[in-house]
Amino acid sequence: MKPPCKECDPLWREEFSVRKAGEAYVARCQFTKFLTLTSLGMFVGNLWILAKSFVSRQVSYPEQAIANLGEIPVGGVKVFQYPNPGEQCLLIRTGADEYAAYSQKCTHLSCAVYYSAENNRIECPCHEGYFSIRDGSVLQGPPTRPLPRVVLTRRNGQLIALGMDAEPES
Amino acid sequence: MDPSLPHRRRGLTAINGAMALVVVLVITQVWLLSATLDSFLAGRRSAALPGAIFSGLLFLGCGALYLFILRIERQARKEEREKP
Numbered sequence: 251m252k253p254p255c256k257e258c259d260p261l262w263r264e265e266f267s268v269r270k271a272g273e274a275y276v277a278r279c280q281f282t283k284f285l286t287l288t289s290l291g292m293f294v295g296n297l298w299i300l301a302k303s304f305v306s307r308q309v310s311y312p313e314q315a316i317a318n319l320g321e322i323p324v325g326g327v328k329v330f331q332y333p334n335p336g337e338q339c340l341l342i343r344t345g346a347d348e349y350a351a352y353s354q355k356c357t358h359l360s361c362a363v364y365y366s367a368e369n370n371r372i373e374c375p376c377h378e379g380y381f382s383i384r385d386g387s388v389l390q391g392p393p394t395r396p397l398p399r400v401v402l403t404r405r406n407g408q409l410i411a412l413g414m415d416a417e418p419e420s
Numbered sequence: 421m422d423p424s425l426p427h428r429r430r431g432l433t434a435i436n437g438a439m440a441l442v443v444v445l446v447i448t449q450v451w452l453l454s455a456t457l458d459s460f461l462a463g464r465r466s467a468a469l470p471g472a473i474f475s476g477l478l479f480l481g482c483g484a485l486y487l488f489i490l491r492i493e494r495q496a497r498k499e500e501r502e503k504p
């Protein structure tokens with residue numbers, strides 16, 4: 251057997267670079283490395299949300315006439331598509347001179363919601379999620395986010411959609 | 421730390437402590453990410469910036485603890501090699 255060499259490591263040390271006693275260190279070190287990379291991944295996720303929030307701030311919605319005033323009766327509903335074709339929204343006449351409009355897509359799992367005139371609220375048939383007609387906030391059920399509201403204005407006897415507002419009015 | 425403990429045991433205790441801290445930081449970051457995403461989807465964009473800043477700080481904390489663990493591990497291996 252060759253005498254131990256001071257300058258160079260023997261072959262076995264190259265191939266089994268960790269002594270058994272040092273295994274605990276290496277295992278913990280690698281696990282912490284994995285956790286740190288997970289942490290980096292989540293930081294990147296947060297940066298992505300930040301970037302998205304800057305980009306979506308600049309989204310502009312089209313102005314679109316959605317109904318004539320008085321076209322629907324009190325308690326009546328009209329379905330329209332806004333802001334893009336295929337994105338269904340509900341226009342609800344809640345009083346003689348009051349209208350509200352919301353996206354028809356439930357914020358839980360995207361079922362189509364409907365207006366329940368007898369309970370005066372918006373209901374989702376899938377998991378019984380209920381939304382307030384006043385501001386779209388969640389009254390009951392699994393949804394955690396309010397229904398996106400369509401911002402309305404009146405012009406020349408018409409109701410005009412100006413944009414979407416995902417936050418309930420305070 | 422008890423100075424009577426052998427050096428290896430003390431190193432391991434320090435690594436265990438740092439690792440537990442990293443686990444806590446990562447769990448906090450998971451919660452932060454889900455809360456920020458939830459409020460972003462709800463249209464509250466104001467939460468995105470503080471969320472990203474805190475997440476960055478937590479990541480820096482994890483990185484610092486990882487470097488600390490790496491240093492202890494290197495030291496231990498060096499001592500191991502220097503053993504006759």
Ligand code: FES
Pocket residue numbers: 356357358359360361374375376377378379391392393
């Ligand atoms: S999809 Fe509407 S409550 Fe679940």
